[in-house]
Amino acid sequence: xxxxxxxxxxxxxxxxxxxxxxxxxxxxxxxxxxxxxxxxxxxxxxxxxxxxxxxxxxxxxxxxxxxx
Numbered sequence: 321x322x323x324x325x326x327x328x329x330x331x332x333x334x335x336x337x338x339x340x341x342x343x344x345x346x347x348x349x350x351x352x353x354x355x356x357x358x359x360x361x362x363x364x365x366x367x368x369x370x371x372x373x374x375x376x377x378x379x380x381x382x383x384x385x386x387x388x
Contacts, residue, residue, distance in 0.1 A: 338376075345373045 326334075348355050348368035355366045355373070366372065 341376045345376045 355368050
């Protein structure tokens with residue numbers, strides 16, 4: 321049996337971060353602007369259309385389908 325030791329607060333925080341990531345990617349794609357983040361000690365601009373961000377859109381689409 322697998323136990324879920326994650327607190328309710330952590331579950332909600334993770335869900336909020338996933339939703340925020342989806343919104344950021346969608347907005348950047350809509351406006352064709354880069355996604356700016358901190359990576360390896362540097363500020364980088366990433367293409368929102370790169371495959372790196374496809375999981376953010378796909379994951380929430382799958383989650384929303386499961387809710388219905």
